[in-house]
Amino acid sequence: MHLSAMAAASLILLFCCYQPEAIADTEKPPEKEVYVRYTRCGGQEIAFQVTLESFAIAAQGMRPAVDIHVWRYNRIPENTDLSDPAQRATLFAWSGGPGASAMTLHMGLLGPKRINLQNSPDTGDPLAASIEDNPECLLDLMDIVLIDPPGTGYSGSTDKDNLQYYFNSDRDAKVLADTISQYVKRYNLWRQPRFILGESYGAARAVKVTRELIQQGLPVAGMILLAPHLFYSCTDNVDALCCNWNLQSYAVTARYHGLSAESAEQNINLDRFLNTLKSFSNNTYLPAMINGYKGQHQYPESLSQTLVRYTGMTEQDFQTYGYCPSPTDFIESTLRNAQIIPALKDSRFHIPFETYTGARTLINPIILINQTYIPLFNEYLYSELKPEKEQPYISFNPKILSDWQQLTGDTMNAAIDDITASMMAQRQLRVLALAGLYDLQIPFRAIEYVLSRPGIDPSRVDIRFLPSGHGPYVDEDGLIAVSQAIRSMVTKTLSDH
Structure with a gap:
């Protein structure tokens, strides 16, 4: 899809006149810091710090603000000089939903600890899983910032009506883009390379956030899209x-x-x-x-x-x-x-006929995985991270999904427009998309179709099909494949810069 001359002119005007919808209190101090030494991340020993931070974001003229919480994992410099912005990148990441916290990415892929499901995907039994070191983490390569969108994790508001204002795709993207913008300001990371990662619906969110950031004058080095939901649903579609x-x-x-x-x-x-x-x-x-x-x-x-x-x-x-x-x-x-x-979400898993009860809606390994993750994540949260919070951590908020107000229009065309505009505005932007071959909800060929539309530079797009389902990193082989693909993309992008 090629932008017309009028569209290109509008894009330039937007760069000149753009004002972020949100304002933020950047003086709020970090809430909790935990120092940990971790041994085996990218094959080397590193020291890192984890911080729970919050950013007060408010739409123009609205109070009270929504309080966005992020988990910041940053490497503590030792012998390596990490003061040069070109030598240290930051990855901003969130899960899908709408209504999902960053829990699965936190404990499945990006954090220094991971939940090993072992045989639990078939049972949803937390006793069959364990918390262990994550040798595939990326902290040796870049800092990790996990963002919980409004209404998930600890991110919320004292005014429920105010919170619901953000339950649509455009406002949601503005809130997360402004959170990243304030994070960059807080740590003076204007020239530091930044990457955006979204999973499932979070990939559509990542595409919008990337465009928002570029419009604010904050370049994005790369987008990483996991099992990306970038198009209308094909679950019962017959076109x-x-x-x-x-x-x-x-x-x-x-x-x-x-x-x-x-x-x-x-x-x-x-x-x-x-x-x-x-x-x-x-x-x-x-x-x-x-x-x-x-x-x-x-x-x-x-x-x-x-x-x-x-x-x-x-x-x-x-x-x-x-x-x-x-x-x-x-x-x-x-x-x-x-x-x-x-x-449906991972067709490698199945229930034998002799145990079938007619309740096909229960045959969802992602639900079973979440049932396993929640108690183990809370164990890690309150025994090691120990946030000074009275309220519980909201792993998934089903009300957000039911209240979510998608803007009118074709999701696929909106995603194509956003990616095309971002690539035109920033000639070094790269895209990595990882799709599961056994995901019946988001067919892998649909992802290939969207990311090969006219206007999207194929030389800057890497699409990989993995032998996995909708959760591409939940098993050991998938974790290694996803981690290596991200590491390869980030390393190449940083070397090009």
């Missing part, structure tokens, strides 16, 4: 694009579980399989679906045979679902034909 994206996710899932003819070819390289699948899907299946939606509704017999071969579904299934099964239809088919029930 041709979603049909095409979903089909490829079904085929990967069927291959994993041994449900399709392709499963017999497991020795074939996964990348080769994905390329062959993409070619069929884009060149044969998608045109057939587009023509079908024009009213013809007649598909060649060879098409249905190939679909059966890839997905393990039956020809009758495809006829019933109009050759475009939704993820729910695919799950119903595997239940009926193979007697297993793959999970």
